[in-house]
Amino acid sequence: MKLASAATRSPGYGAVVGCSCCCRSRRRREELGVRIPRPLGQGPSRFIPEMEILQVNAEDTQMHTLFTESFTTLGHLDNVTLVMVFHPQYLESFLKTQHYLLQMDGPLPLHFRHYIGIMAAARHRCSYLVNIHVNYFLQVGGDPKWLNGLENAPQKLQNLGELNKILAHRPWLITKEHIEQLLKTEENSWSLAELIHAVVLLTHYHSLASFTFGCGINPEIHREGGHTFRAPSVSDYCICDITNGNHGVTQVQSSTGNNATTEPLCEVEALMEKMKQLQECRDEIKASQEEKATRFEKEKRESMLVCCSEDEDSASTRDVSRHFEDTSYGYKDFSRHGMHVPTFHVQDYSWEDHGYSLVNRLYPDVGQLIDEKFQIAYNLTYNTMAMHKDVDTSMLRRAIWNYIHCMFGIRYDDYDYGEINQLLDRSFKIYIKTVVCTPEKTTHRMYDSFWRQFKHSEKVHVNLLLIEARMQAELLYALRAITHYMT
Numbered sequence: 163m164k165l166a167s168a169a170t171r172s173p174g175y176g177a178v179v180g181c182s183c184c185c186r187s188r189r190r191r192e193e194l195g196v197r198i199p200r201p202l203g204q205g206p207s208r209f210i211p212e213m214e215i216l217q218v219n220a221e222d223t224q225m226h227t228l229f230t231e232s233f234t235t236l237g238h239l240d241n242v243t244l245v246m247v248f249h250p251q252y253l254e255s256f257l258k259t260q261h262y263l264l265q266m267d268g269p270l271p272l273h274f275r276h277y278i279g280i281m282a283a284a285r286h287r288c289s290y291l292v293n294i295h296v297n298y299f300l301q302v303g304g305d306p307k308w309l310n311g312l313e314n315a316p317q318k319l320q321n322l323g324e325l326n327k328i329l330a331h332r333p334w335l336i337t338k339e340h341i342e343q344l345l346k347t348e349e350n351s352w353s354l355a356e357l358i359h360a361v362v363l364l365t366h367y368h369s370l371a372s373f374t375f376g377c378g379i380n381p382e383i384h385r386e387g388g389h390t391f392r393a394p395s396v397s398d399y400c401i402c403d404i405t406n407g408n409h410g411v412t413q414v415q416s417s418t419g420n421n422a423t424t425e426p427l428c429e430v431e432a433l434m435e436k437m438k439q440l441q442e443c444r445d446e447i448k449a450s451q452e453e454k455a456t457r458f459e460k461e462k463r464e465s466m467l468v469c470c471s472e473d474e475d476s477a478s479t480r481d482v483s484r485h486f487e488d489t490s491y492g493y494k495d496f497s498r499h500g501m502h503v504p505t506f507h508v509q510d511y512s513w514e515d516h517g518y519s520l521v522n523r524l525y526p527d528v529g530q531l532i533d534e535k536f537q538i539a540y541n542l543t544y545n546t547m548a549m550h551k552d553v554d555t556s557m558l559r560r561a562i563w564n565y566i567h568c569m570f571g572i573r574y575d576d577y578d579y580g581e582i583n584q585l586l587d588r589s590f591k592i593y594i595k596t597v598v599c600t601p602e603k604t605t606h607r608m609y610d611s612f613w614r615q616f617k618h619s620e621k622v623h624v625n626l627l628l629i630e631a632r633m634q635a636e637l638l639y640a641l642r643a644i645t646h647y648m649t
């Protein structure tokens with residue numbers, strides 16, 4: 163339906179074009195006084211060509227069931243879901259957990275849950291999530307006044323602001339005193355169960371903000387920023403195409419999402435070779451405990467120095483600062499001033515042995531759901547590396563997970579952090595650090611610059627590792643502080 167004839171162009175509307183059916187219906191709409199906006203984004207992600215996403219969706223039958231479920235609970239399919247669809251097994255667990263946290267029986271009232279989602283997403287200026295939860299908040303009867311800023315919300319929610327801030331940017335600073343302040347205030351105090359619910363929501367939405375920026379999620383057409391009534395300035399598609407979804411799938415991008423040719427084509431092979439070598443050395447020489455500790459400290463120090471250049475095209479964000487205070491407080495300040503991140507030993511406090519049971523005790527079933535989600539993300543593999551099949555990728559996936567925990571000071575005694583430097587190159591580290599610590603700074607270029615030969619589905623896979631490792635890191639610090647408070 164691409165009938166772009168000069169005769170149908172209306173001078174007042176720039177390059178708006180239309181076929182005969184379009185013109186007929188436009189006349190009809192004009193008679194009725196209805197204006198239809200056009201979408202601003204191209205598909206669910208600005209990093210991934212829409213065609214690739216649509217293809218996955220069409221192929222998988224498991225997806226259809228999932229979509230139907232998601233559609234019936236939410237009333238629509240959001241762009242996060244449409245991108246996560248590359249990994250149906252994970253998506254299922256993700257949606258189940260999110261549904262439980264937001265809609266099922268739980269310690270917090272529904273409008274609080276959405277407001278906490280807004281507070282968390284706003285810490286990273288994630289207008290995509292803020293807008294979604296503003297709508298839900300209003301739908302469940304939330305007071306619109308609260309949306310004018312945290313100071314308009316009840317004191318109890320205001321008290322959560324500090325924890326939100328530290329959790330999002332420097333979770334290692336959380337102490338039992340922070341917990342005490344929330345639980346012990348005379349009025350407006352939180353119960354332990356409510357606090358666990360809030361902590362899980364905060365960490366869930368900090369991580370989801372990472373996914374949103376990491377995968378370049380576009381706003382949905384019906385949300386703010388997702389559409390415009392302005393006519394496109396350069397366009398060759400018919401208005402019919404816009405409304406039936408066949409718009410602008412003309413991105414000139416290769417399936418790997420970039421067209422840079424500077425890097426040698428054997429990037430993947432080189433990486434696989436390194437994995438093989440490491441595997442062989444691993445069996446031969448084992449580093450001593452001291453050596454392992456030194457390597458961890460070195461990697462941790464170096465991770466502070468990995469920094470992203472100022473963003474040139476990071477996603478535009480609407481002003482969401484009113485939802486939180488102290489906008490200057492971020493991860494960056496800390497790394498700039500070279501502050502020290504203390505080491506958190508997993509053998510003293512781990513998700514499996516401590517965090518999981520604490521959550522389950524106070525908010526039944528949620529510990530189980532999150533645990534399942536962590537495991538799916540950590541173990542997910544298709545045994546592929548770009549175009550190669552039958553590859554054991556566990557070493558690479560573990561390096562990614564442990565690198566994120568290392569940035570948060572979390573150490574696994576049995577892991578040799580030397581592997582990280584061998585397997586993750588600089589552009590990849592920059593991407594990881596940006597998505598995990600300052601997601602709002604993620605750019606299209608960063609997404610394109612790492613792992614150039616890998617598929618988009620693999621980059622989304624990386625994002626699943628990033629968000630789950632981040633969520634677990636935040637939870638570990640918060641739950642450890644809660645345990646300290648209780649004992």
Ligand SMILES: CC(C)C[C@H](N)C(=O)O
Pocket residue numbers: 542543544545546547548555558559620623624
């Ligand atoms: C993130 C990627 C290295 C994952 C890889 N494609 C796998 O299936 O294991």
